[in-house]
Amino acid sequence: MISPVKVWRNQKYVGRMIGKTGTIVAFTLIRVPPADFGYQAPYPVAIVALEGGESICVQIVDYDNGDLVVGQKVITVVRRTIQSQTDGIIPYGIKVKPI
Structure with a gap:
């Protein structure tokens, strides 16, 4: 179950991260995902070094296979994170x- 309180608290983080640029340091392809991510599989996840020194582990979206290389420039965007069948909340x- 998705907690509305956790979704609300996450908004500060999401707002701070929108539009930052960075570089892929490492990546992998997730073929066997957790239950709520099953509809997205397989999907790439990367460690990204953002400008300013911060690093994040994050899913890659809107990509071609040629884009999945170390050193690729990326930008942070807001997207739906999971698909829940029982909750009315879309995180x-x-x-x-x-x-």
Whole structure:
């Protein structure tokens, strides 16, 4: 079950992260995902070094296979994070897409 309180508290983080640019440091392809992510599989996840020194582990969206390389420039975007069949809440979070 998704907690509305957790979704609300996450908004400060999401707002702070929108539009930051960075570089893929490492990536992998998730083929066997957790239950709420099953509809997205397989999907790439990367460690991204953001400008300013911060690093994040994040899902890559809107990509071509040629974009999945170390050193690829990316930008943070807001996307739906999971698909829940029972909750009325649609949680959004930070993901990255190639520039």
